[in-house]
Amino acid sequence: MSGNNQVQSLTWLRPGQTDEPFPPVDRALREPNGLLAAGGDLSLPRLLNAYRHGIFPWYEAGQPILWWSPDPRTVIYPENVRVSRSLGKTLRRGEFTVTFDQAFNEVIKGCAGPRRGVDGTWITYGMQQAFTQMHRTGYAHSVEVWREGELVGGLYGVTVGRVFFGESMFSHATDASKVALVVLCRHLQHWGYPLLDCQxxxxxxxxxxxxxxSRARFSARLDQLCSVPGRPGxxxxxxxI
Structure with a gap:
């Protein structure tokens, strides 16, 4: 953040007030792009309310919980996922085995692990606990990529209605996270999920x-898709597929 004035202009949410509404997303700051609110908590009702409105938590250890809704928004339409020639060969060789929802805790820990050139992680212990609770209640899903019984990549995200909100991915083997994304997109398309949010x-x-x-277009799609029942976990x- 670039200054105290920006922090003071934010809406501060109260912990425990899980039915407290978020500000309209068009009130998010332009710089840093999309910062909308701070504080509150990572309870399941608040998180579900956030995702339904295109808002997600993203902060580092030592910071308050920060809530974001950037403009523009990055998305993948599952039918448009790109498979390069080399990635296509990797998929056809079958060196990886892909599963869903078999090792959520391991995937989120893999995503929170150290990365080259990056200090710290935004996937704090509190975030891990919150997403694990979402997984237990059927709202968060993981994609695991295995090679010879070892977890070498994957991703996880949140579903509300017919939208998959991607959170993070990791890879300990060439193309592993790409394989996870392609397999996920193929299933999302088959299951009738038209939108994958990449934030x-x-x-x-x-x-x-x-x-x-645009954020306005993204919000309009959420209004349409988040109210449609999704696939149970x-x-x-x-x-x-």
Whole structure:
């Protein structure tokens, strides 16, 4: 953040007030892009309310909980996921086995682990606990990528209605996280989930087919899709998809 005035202008949420509404997303700051509110808690009702409105928590240890709704928003339409020639060969070789919802705790710990050139992690212990609770209640899902019985990559995210909100991914083997994303997108398309939220842009996700849409357009899609019942968990990989 660039100054105390920005912090003071934020809406501060009260812990324990789980029915407290978030501010309208068009009140989010332009710089840093999308910062909307601070404080509150990571209770299940508050998190579900946040995701339904396109708001997500993102903060580092030592900071208050920060809530974001950036403009534009990065998304993948599952049918548009890109499979490069080399990635296609990797998928056809079958060196990886992919599962859903078999090792959520291990996946989130993998995503929270140290990364080259990055100090710390935004996936704090509190965040891990909150997403694990969402997994237990059927709102969060993991994709695991295995090689010879070892977990070498994966991703996790939250579902509300017919939207998958991607949170984080990790890879300890070449193409492992890409395989996770492609298999997930193929299943989302098959199951009738038209939208995968990627939150903010990255070169990696752009190469995989992500694109940017306006926050207003994203919010309109959430209004349509989050009220439609989704697929109950735990999820399973379907052969042939």
């Amino acid at each position: 903010t842009p990255s070169d990696h996700m752009t190469r995989m087919g992500a694109e940017s849409i 735990p999820w399973e990989v379907e052969p042939g």
